Amino acid sequence: MTTDERYMLQALAEARRAADAGEIPVGAVIVCDNTIVGRGHNLTETLNDVTAHAEMQAITAAAETLGGKYLRDCTLYVTLEPCLMCAGAIGWAQIPRIVIGASDPKRGYTSFIARPEGGASGATPFHPKATVTTGVLADECLELLRSFFQARR
Amino acid sequence: MTTDERYMLQALAEARRAADAGEIPVGAVIVCDNTIVGRGHNLTETLNDVTAHAEMQAITAAAETLGGKYLRDCTLYVTLEPCLMCAGAIGWAQIPRIVIGASDPKRGYTSFIARPEGGASGATPFHPKATVTTGVLADECLELLRSFFQARR
Numbered sequence: 001m002t003t004d005e006r007y008m009l010q011a012l013a014e015a016r017r018a019a020d021a022g023e024i025p026v027g028a029v030i031v032c033d034n035t036i037v038g039r040g041h042n043l044t045e046t047l048n049d050v051t052a053h054a055e056m057q058a059i060t061a062a063a064e065t066l067g068g069k070y071l072r073d074c075t076l077y078v079t080l081e082p083c084l085m086c087a088g089a090i091g092w093a094q095i096p097r098i099v100i101g102a103s104d105p106k107r108g109y110t111s112f113i114a115r116p117e118g119g120a121s122g123a124t125p126f127h128p129k130a131t132v133t134t135g136v137l138a139d140e141c142l143e144l145l146r147s148f149f150q151a152r153r
Numbered sequence: 154m155t156t157d158e159r160y161m162l163q164a165l166a167e168a169r170r171a172a173d174a175g176e177i178p179v180g181a182v183i184v185c186d187n188t189i190v191g192r193g194h195n196l197t198e199t200l201n202d203v204t205a206h207a208e209m210q211a212i213t214a215a216a217e218t219l220g221g222k223y224l225r226d227c228t229l230y231v232t233l234e235p236c237l238m239c240a241g242a243i244g245w246a247q248i249p250r251i252v253i254g255a256s257d258p259k260r261g262y263t264s265f266i267a268r269p270e271g272g273a274s275g276a277t278p279f280h281p282k283a284t285v286t287t288g289v290l291a292d293e294c295l296e297l298l299r300s301f302f303q304a305r306r
């Protein structure tokens with residue numbers, strides 16, 4: 001098991017907490033120096049707040065842990081491709097590495113951004129030097145979402 | 154003075170509160186049935202949190218006031234063009250009308266989105282039927298930002 005998979009399992013554990021609370025199961029952790037400094041899971045229903053996505057909570061938590069709002073030495077692990085809102089927040093926090101589980105073809109940021117990878121003249125929502133890794137434990141991340149929606153039908 | 158200008162003045166009052174707190178002066182109000190149901194101003198420094206933009210706070214406040222996370226009968230007034238994060242949040246909240254003061258050519262959502270106005274096959278960060286009005290009291294909104302940055306030099 002790779003380090004990325006190990007931390008994605010932690011993000012999956014957060015996603016399961018969301019499912020247990022009746023929330024669409026998405027989870028995130030933020031890692032700095034091999035330590036988890038922020039965790040979050042989707043709580044939009046519970047908090048009655050569209051901004052309460054897993055990534056937003058993890059970013060706020062990590063900033064509090066580290067005592068600074070820029071997370072320049074951190075890696076974000078999230079079970080589902082971030083939406084535009086979360087991609088924007090990740091950019092503001094200057095997180096240099098983003099590791100994604102499953103893709104979100106409908107609401108993921110890559111469906112909206114003209115040039116999601118940035119480049120010479122292209123805009124990216126993230127820091128220009130940030131790297132993005134996709135597909136880490138994608139099947140597990142997707143399966144959790146699938147079984148959540150199936151149980152709700 | 155138009156109704157839009159009247160509410161933009163309220164957003165400007167919020168922006169001034171941000172400036173008084175040493176924050177980049179951006180303010181927002183959310184109006185429902187001719188009543189302000191949410192207010193917010195930029196507090197990223199004070200709260201040490203990149204997600205604490207004016208619009209985010211106004212959305213969270215309005216959802217609390219109205220007791221529901223969807224703001225389908227509301228208009229958002231904001232002194233500066235929303236960033237990607239805030240544009241995403243406005244979309245999630247399904248706010249049908251967005252009124253903007255000054256443009257933000259560097260960080261505004263229109264610099265990032267492939268087709269900010271949506272349309273037949275185009276993605277928009279907002280609800281597909283949402284309307285956007287720009288340039289309301291733009292000079293006043295911009296002047297507040299200019300004088301803030303000038304004083305800091």
